[in-house]
Amino acid sequence: MRSESRSIRAAIMLTAVVASLAPSARAETPADRGARVLTRAEQAQLTPGEVLERLREGNRRFVTGTRTVRDHSAQVRAAVAGQHPKAIVLSCIDSRIPVEDVFDQGIGDVFVARVAGNFENTDILGSMEYACKVVGAKLILVLGHENCGAVKAAIDGVVMGNLTAMLENIEPAVNSLASYPGEKTSANPEFVHLVAERNVRMTMTDILERSPILGELVSAGDLGIAGALYSMQTGEIEILD
Numbered sequence: 001m002r003s004e005s006r007s008i009r010a011a012i013m014l015t016a017v018v019a020s021l022a023p024s025a026r027a028e029t030p031a032d033r034g035a036r037v038l039t040r041a042e043q044a045q046l047t048p049g050e051v052l053e054r055l056r057e058g059n060r061r062f063v064t065g066t067r068t069v070r071d072h073s074a075q076v077r078a079a080v081a082g083q084h085p086k087a088i089v090l091s092c093i094d095s096r097i098p099v100e101d102v103f104d105q106g107i108g109d110v111f112v113a114r115v116a117g118n119f120e121n122t123d124i125l126g127s128m129e130y131a132c133k134v135v136g137a138k139l140i141l142v143l144g145h146e147n148c149g150a151v152k153a154a155i156d157g158v159v160m161g162n163l164t165a166m167l168e169n170i171e172p173a174v175n176s177l178a179s180y181p182g183e184k185t186s187a188n189p190e191f192v193h194l195v196a197e198r199n200v201r202m203t204m205t206d207i208l209e210r211s212p213i214l215g216e217l218v219s220a221g222d223l224g225i226a227g228a229l230y231s232m233q234t235g236e237i238e239i240l241d
């Protein structure tokens with residue numbers, strides 16, 4: 001009896017090992033997402049384009065209410081040995097955008113860097129270089145959003161404590177739209193939208209200009225960079241062209 005149950009256990013373990021050695025990361029199943037974590041081999045096989053597509057698909061599941069049911073306890077245990085996330089997302093701190101949730105991602109799936117106004121600075125760039133050059137993430141996604149309080153504050157030139165210096169990081173996006181013909185205040189939703197989008201695009205450019213390490217990875221095709229805006233109304237992510 002005892003030896004029989006041991007052999008059954010061994011067979012189950014072997015099945016698990018064989019499954020973990022599956023060569024392709026491309027056919028991701030709900031079961032994969034629910035209980036496993038990305039392996040180094042799976043991360044290595046993904047292209048930046050495939051990672052972006054997985055984030056798009058995850059956002060579709062978020063919007064349609066079909067998010068993956070995850071066994072976080074199993075994923076925590078599976079991730080003890082190390083992490084091989086496929087992307088790093090740079091997001092605003094806004095509490096209405098739980099980043100892993102809006103992309104239906106689980107433990108070990110994505111790095112997330114957050115700062116009000118989703119701009120880059122030395123600390124964020126260092127974090128990105130760690131995520132991409134050291135750990136092997138394949139995509140940087142700069143995620144701005146509509147109705148961003150930091151963007152509105154930058155537009156209105158808010159002066160307050162450390163906020164003043166922080167908002168200077170968003171001012172170039174505001175200033176780049178100086179020729180905008182309409183009302184350039186936070187009361188104008190169109191202008192707020194334009195600044196949020198410009199801020200994402202300028203952040204993407206700045207990341208590549210200020211980090212030769214990341215720039216070289218992108219030039220070699222080993223890393224992608226994309227920008228996106230999150231809609232508060234729909235929960236949808238719009239990937240910028």
Ligand SMILES: [Zn+2]
Pocket residue numbers: 092093094116117145147148149150151
């Ligand atoms: Zn914001």
